[in-house]
Amino acid sequence: xxxxxxxxxxxxxxxxxxxxxxxxxxxxxxxxxxxxxxxxxxxxxxxxxxxxxxxxxxxxxxxxxxxxxxxxxxxxxxxxxxxxxxxxxxxxxxxxxxxxxxxxxxxxxxxxxxxxxxxxxxxxxxxxxxxxxxxxxxxxxxxxxxxxxxxxxxxxxxxxxxxxxxxxxxxxxxxxxxxxxxxxxxxxxxxxxxxxxxxxxxxxxxxxxxxxxxxxxxxxxxxxxxxxxxxxxxxxxxxxxxxxxxxxxxxxxxxxxxxxxxxxxxxxxxxxxxxxxxxxxxxxxxxxxxxxxxxxxxxxxxxxxxxxxxxxxxxxxxxxxxxxxxxxxxxxxxxx
Amino acid sequence: xxxxxxxxxxxxxxxxxxxxxxxxxxxxxxxxxxxxxxxxxxxxxxxxxxxxxxxxxxxxxxxxxxxxxxxxxxxxxxxxxxxxxxxxxxxxxxxxxxxxxxxxxxxxxxxxxxxxxxxxxxxxxxxxxxxxxxxxxxxxxxxxxxxxxxxxxxxxxxxxxxxxxxxxxxxxxxxxxxxxxxxxxxxxxxxxxxxxxxxxxxxxxxxxxxxxxxxxxxxxxxxxxxxxxxxxxxxxxxxxxxxxxxxxxxxxxxxxxxxxxxxxxxxxxxxxxxxxxxxxxxxxxxxxxxxxxxxxxxxxxxxxxxxxxxxxxxxxxxxxxxxxxxxxxxxxxxxxxxxxxxx
Numbered sequence: 001x002x003x004x005x006x007x008x009x010x011x012x013x014x015x016x017x018x019x020x021x022x023x024x025x026x027x028x029x030x031x032x033x034x035x036x037x038x039x040x041x042x043x044x045x046x047x048x049x050x051x052x053x054x055x056x057x058x059x060x061x062x063x064x065x066x067x068x069x070x071x072x073x074x075x076x077x078x079x080x081x082x083x084x085x086x087x088x089x090x091x092x093x094x095x096x097x098x099x100x101x102x103x104x105x106x107x108x109x110x111x112x113x114x115x116x117x118x119x120x121x122x123x124x125x126x127x128x129x130x131x132x133x134x135x136x137x138x139x140x141x142x143x144x145x146x147x148x149x150x151x152x153x154x155x156x157x158x159x160x161x162x163x164x165x166x167x168x169x170x171x172x173x174x175x176x177x178x179x180x181x182x183x184x185x186x187x188x189x190x191x192x193x194x195x196x197x198x199x200x201x202x203x204x205x206x207x208x209x210x211x212x213x214x215x216x217x218x219x220x221x222x223x224x225x226x227x228x229x230x231x232x233x234x235x236x237x238x239x240x241x242x243x244x245x246x247x248x249x250x251x252x253x254x255x256x257x258x259x260x261x262x263x264x265x266x267x268x269x270x271x272x273x274x275x276x277x278x279x280x281x282x283x284x285x286x287x288x289x290x291x292x293x294x295x296x297x298x299x300x301x302x303x304x305x306x307x308x309x310x311x312x313x314x315x316x317x318x319x320x321x322x323x324x325x326x327x328x329x330x331x332x333x334x335x336x
Numbered sequence: 337x338x339x340x341x342x343x344x345x346x347x348x349x350x351x352x353x354x355x356x357x358x359x360x361x362x363x364x365x366x367x368x369x370x371x372x373x374x375x376x377x378x379x380x381x382x383x384x385x386x387x388x389x390x391x392x393x394x395x396x397x398x399x400x401x402x403x404x405x406x407x408x409x410x411x412x413x414x415x416x417x418x419x420x421x422x423x424x425x426x427x428x429x430x431x432x433x434x435x436x437x438x439x440x441x442x443x444x445x446x447x448x449x450x451x452x453x454x455x456x457x458x459x460x461x462x463x464x465x466x467x468x469x470x471x472x473x474x475x476x477x478x479x480x481x482x483x484x485x486x487x488x489x490x491x492x493x494x495x496x497x498x499x500x501x502x503x504x505x506x507x508x509x510x511x512x513x514x515x516x517x518x519x520x521x522x523x524x525x526x527x528x529x530x531x532x533x534x535x536x537x538x539x540x541x542x543x544x545x546x547x548x549x550x551x552x553x554x555x556x557x558x559x560x561x562x563x564x565x566x567x568x569x570x571x572x573x574x575x576x577x578x579x580x581x582x583x584x585x586x587x588x589x590x591x592x593x594x595x596x597x598x599x600x601x602x603x604x605x606x607x608x609x610x611x612x613x614x615x616x617x618x619x620x621x622x623x624x625x626x627x628x629x630x631x632x633x634x635x636x637x638x639x640x641x642x643x644x645x646x647x648x649x650x651x652x653x654x655x656x657x658x659x660x661x662x663x664x665x666x667x668x669x670x671x672x673x674x675x676x677x678x679x
Contacts, residue, residue, distance in 0.1 A: 042531060156621075186392055187556070187558070187597060187600045187601055188391065188600045188617045191617075192616055192617070195616055213530060214602060216601065216604045217602050219602060219606045220602050220606070220609035243606050254531060256534075258534075258604055259563035260604065261562060262605070264562060264582075264583065264587070268541070269534035269537055269538055270534065272531035273535075275501065276531065
């Protein structure tokens with residue numbers, strides 16, 4: 001089946017060719033209909049910029065300097081401003097970490113939902129209001145007809161995120177981009193929101209790009225994952241493959257740095273030494289090499305391409321084949 | 337008043353911290369008080385890490401701040417090394433305060449951007465007269481920097497030149513400069529990236545082993561709390577829901593809130609995630625202005641009965657005695673809710 005979204009060789013740069021930040025540096029991936037792609041990475045890895053560029057929300061000094069974004073046969077990057085406005089909210093929607101900054105504080109919730117129905121679907125009056133109530137109950141807001149007249153500050157963080165989701169799915173988009181949708185929420189509320197996203201996806205057959213730093217969240221939600229580091233996808237594949245046998249030392253490091261609830265007797269975490277890389281300038285080397293335990297001369301001379309290492313699993317490491325043996329044995333040597 | 341037995345470094349007894357809410361209108365009637373902490377008692381043992389966990393608004397940060405005397409106590413008492421903080425003279429209090437330090441979530445906000453790191457760390461040393469003479473102070477600052485894994489040459493740099501993880505190390509060095517016994521760590525790793533989080537967690541553990549520190553480790557992340565704590569207190573809406581040995585609380589939770597929290601934490605393993613049964617709590621945290629009568633958790637509890645809404649349950653010990661839970665149904669909870677859905 002043809003994927004709904006195909007991104008190839010996407011490059012987003014902030015600043016100039018030499019010293020600019022290559023926030024997204026030659027990124028390619030696809031998302032199938034109704035599929036969930038988890039994009040994992042730390043701050044500065046380029047995961048949010050990737051998400052924003054999909055609906056052309058990159059603002060100056062950032063710009064897309066290469067690649068293509070194909071959404072259901074149409075080239076997002078070639079669209080006119082009015083064409084992309086038509087796509088936003090109607091076919092591709094996006095929700096963010098902090099719903100308070102995305103909601104308009106001086107408009108009622110009801111107005112903010114009916115607005116998008118009006119603009120994108122031409123729905124007005126009683127029909128739009130009825131649909132707004134339906135949407136609010138869909139995202140689990142109790143007594144929705146009474147809450148239409150409330151303002152964003154009347155809602156808690158979790159409730160605001162529900163409102164944002166209601167607005168995002170108002171036009172039954174075929175792709176929802178969720179950028180850290182539960183990061184600001186408490187864990188019991190996070191469980192509720194993830195539940196809602198799953199149910200909506202089932203209901204509308206919507207594809208989901210879930211951008212997060214939390215490996216636990218993607219493990220439970222994603223069909224496939226892409227791990228980003230320094231503006232690049234460094235590992236990509238089915239969620240099971242990547243978690244079961246990561247082939248990129250960075251992914252191994254992330255998993256080992258995370259304390260796990262189901263491992264109560266783990267004595268010590270194994271952090272990744274050093275600090276996350278800033279993707280400045282051209283990189284003819286592996287950006288992870290300075291922090292990598294198995295880096296060789298080759299890693300400093302040549303950037304490893306993202307390549308197939310086994311079915312449904314790609315990694316950007318010169319030594320991807322050796323990662324399981326090399327890192328399982330050398331795990332004790334990783335120093336603070 | 338209760339005095340702490342020798343092995344206790346601090347004792348909190350029936351602590352209440354209430355915040356009056358002012359009316360938005362000048363002469364309006366006050367709408368009430370927020371009972372941020374409402375009857376909390378626990379001890380902190382010397383040399384241990386006590387994890388204080390709960391969701392936003394549960395009162396965990398307020399307790400930390402009350403221990404540091406940064407929030408006025410409404411009633412109850414906090415004693416440190418057997419001395420009641422509320423009745424200490426200002427002079428005694430200044431001495432006590434040096435021995436209780438705080439590490440913040442956001443080290444950038446807690447460092448003066450115009451003060452070099454060296455000066456920031458030297459300040460408490462001068463203030464408390466811990467070293468005499470410039471040379472001795474400088475030596476001590478260098479020693480502290482290397483203790484937290486930073487190069488002593490960083491002394492002359494300013495906070496903006498450091499990454500989040502490095503700033504947190506500076507915050508730790510500054511706390512250590514006072515030579516404290518107890519450090520209140522308030523979400524010390526929550527703002528850091530995963531790979532750096534582990535570095536700081538390991539550093540805190542190393543320092544504890546080396547310097548014999550006691551930590552009150554406040555966090556919302558249940559996995560970090562499990563990893564670092566000896567004992568754990570789970571808070572909900574101003575009260576302790578469950579407290580005890582870490583192993584007991586995590587392996588055999590006896591409060592429905594603890595069980596739902598544990599079941600909600602995502603685990604980075606797709607196979608485990610697929611096999612889990614979640615207890616998805618309904619509704620949201622009630623307003624602390626108007627908390628429910630009886631058990632605080634009653635409005636969201638999946639196993640509440642009529643009695644729960646009438647009378648607040650006391651903390652009762654488990655069969656093994658190594659944990660206490662405040663739930664009327666804790667003895668039958670194993671028949672009612674899954675223990676912890678990960679294998």
